[in-house]
Amino acid sequence: MTDKHRIKCVVFDLDDTLYPEREYCLSGFKALGQQFAPLIGVSQAALTETLIESFNQASDSRVFNRALENLGTDYSKELIGQMVEKYRAHSPEISLPQAAANLLSKLKNKYTLDLITDGFLPAQELKIESLGIKGFFDYIICTEKLGRKFWKPAPKAFYMIAEKGGFTPEECVYIADNPEKDFKAPNHIGWHTIMITAPKNINCKESLPEEYLPGKVIDSLEDIGGLLL
Template sequence: MINTIVFEMDDILFSQKEYVLSGLREVDKLVIRRYSVDGFYQVASELYDDGERKQLIKKALDNLNIRYDEKMVHFLTKKYYEHVPTIQLFQDAKWVLNHLARDVKLGIISDGILDAQYNKVKALGLNSKFQSIILCDRFGRENWKPSILPYKHLCMALETEHHECCFVGNNPNTDFITANKLGWETVHLDRMSTYFSEQNQSYEYNAKYKIQHLRELANIPGLKHLFTNRYVPI
């Protein structure tokens, strides 16, 4: 019987876009201070909306005709990842946390740059809500999901067995293949507006269940007993 629910963090518990915009506002302040040029936030946020990810800061600076070197880009990127973001939990994440039975074990397994992920945890106050938070970058980039290491560490930390765990993620490329092999229950949260919504993988990469709202966890047969009341859609 499942007694543990484990979540990815980005776009599951909060909006990653909200985090990105928070970081861009911090970089905007630095650009104004260094170059006396307005408009970085607006340009960068529009580039993000257009799908830019890897070269976001560089391309925004280019669009503003700002001369820079790699040292400056490194500095701005570092400040972006180090900032404590202005973010909040999704309403459905709050609902889940408020309606789980008291004896349910809660965990997080999350990829991403360590400083950034740690500051997200801090901003959301997750240490007081989850018994174990595994930030995979602690073990090196090679141990981001689908590495087996974070799953094992979480089970040891929570003193639970693999068959007693459920993982809730949103990236079919990495989130479910290892959990499936270990015998975890797996749930794909597809909010339809996230980067991974359109991606398809072979059977072993797919979650057992697919939902569009975290409240739907309370309707999954193997998870109903974890909630104090069932979610009834309006």
């Protein structure tokens, strides 16, 4: 990465970058247990624990289906749809790690801080609210508001941030966790890119084309301080 004194804008991803996304998932499973356990005739604990087991088995689109099958419960597409809706609309019990809060406070004194996050609404907005992070950022882009086609790796959100702040590409750095979608666009337009590979991240992948890879890889959010402060 270039001389940190040339950087003016530090842009973060949200999930598995500023907090462990697994915490959001567990919060959602708890909410589903509370609402749906009576409807399917099992205890709240049984449904919640089975959802967690299914998620641990594979964090794919069949987490809910697999959990209900493991419980021996008949289910319909409508029930799965209701569970998905509740999961995305629940108020998550998540918190910003103290290390992340400390880092953002220090960075805000030196840089413009912005946020780009993909994901369904209102889930992303509820995460931002629960984490209490709005005050750290000058500009927050939930790409769902732009339209699904503008989720990363589409470059639109990155161009919007640079244009709004009047930043050149070499003055911007994007910090995220998922090389399958996070770094292709900022790499292409000349931004600096940093990937966090914390063990709890659920999106770490390997064997991708070079254009998808970050300019620098670090082990945890705390390492940002050594690069930018």
